[in-house]
Amino acid sequence: MQKRIVLCITGASGAIYGYRLLQVLTSMSFHIDLIVSSSGWLVIKEELEKTKQQILEEFPNINLVPDKDIANPVASGSRLIHYTGVIVAPCSMSTLGHVANGTNQNLIHRVCEVALKERVPLLLLLRESPYSMVHLENMLRVAKAGAVILPASPAFYHKPKNLQDLIDFVVGKALDSLRIEHHLYKRWKEDTLPT
Numbered sequence: 001m002q003k004r005i006v007l008c009i010t011g012a013s014g015a016i017y018g019y020r021l022l023q024v025l026t027s028m029s030f031h032i033d034l035i036v037s038s039s040g041w042l043v044i045k046e047e048l049e050k051t052k053q054q055i056l057e058e059f060p061n062i063n064l065v066p067d068k069d070i071a072n073p074v075a076s077g078s079r080l081i082h083y084t085g086v087i088v089a090p091c092s093m094s095t096l097g098h099v100a101n102g103t104n105q106n107l108i109h110r111v112c113e114v115a116l117k118e119r120v121p122l123l124l125l126l127r128e129s130p131y132s133m134v135h136l137e138n139m140l141r142v143a144k145a146g147a148v149i150l151p152a153s154p155a156f157y158h159k160p161k162n163l164q165d166l167i168d169f170v171v172g173k174a175l176d177s178l179r180i181e182h183h184l185y186k187r188w189k190e191d192t193l194p195t
């Protein structure tokens with residue numbers, strides 16, 4: 001069976017993380033259900049200078065699901081249990097707040113809620129700086145509920161040479177969380193790992 005994943009892009013800065021995940025997961029032959037919030041499209045336009053049409057042309061095999069389509073089967077528990085996981089990248093503090101408090105305003109919030117209740121891996125790749133106490137408390141709530149909180153903070157021990165290396169480190173950590181094999185960054189003392 002084809003590996004499946006739900007990728008959500010919200011209106012935090014760092015649309016490039018969602019875009020890179022689209023590239024990498026497509027190259028790994030994942031079936032991708034993509035949900036982008038209205039603010040997510042706005043930030044994609046602002047930061048990547050790409051329209052929805054251009055994204056669809058670049059990734060013709062993805063299943064783009066409107067974030068208002070609350071009845072879409074992708075948010076059904078019986079379907080989601082067959083998925084590798086749900087990734088929200090980047091994840092805004094607004095979406096974090098909705099997930100932490102169970103207040104569904106769109107399909108992204110609902111898919112995250114279903115992932116938590118069905119124990120399907122949920123990864124929130126957060127971007128904000130600095131964090132308020134509200135943000136921190138919401139992070140704690142979702143972490144206690146089973147989500148992985150992954151800050152968009154690259155490391156430097158792998159000696160990045162350019163922006164792509166920094167992006168790939170964060171994206172690689174996201175894939176690590178879902179136990180998806182990749183070679184996006186060089187691990188610490190990688191040559192000493194047992195083969």
Ligand SMILES: Cc1cc2nc3c(=O)[nH]c(=O)nc-3n(C[C@H](O)[C@H](O)[C@H](O)COP(=O)(O)O)c2cc1C
Pocket residue numbers: 009010011012013014037038039040042043046091092093094095096127128129
């Ligand atoms: C250019 C731009 C950058 C933004 N960056 C962030 C950010 O880094 N983190 C964040 O939490 N919100 C950020 N926002 C605000 C969110 O887009 C806003 O809170 C929105 O309501 C989030 O909705 P969503 O979670 O449904 O996408 C940004 C907005 C714009 C226009």
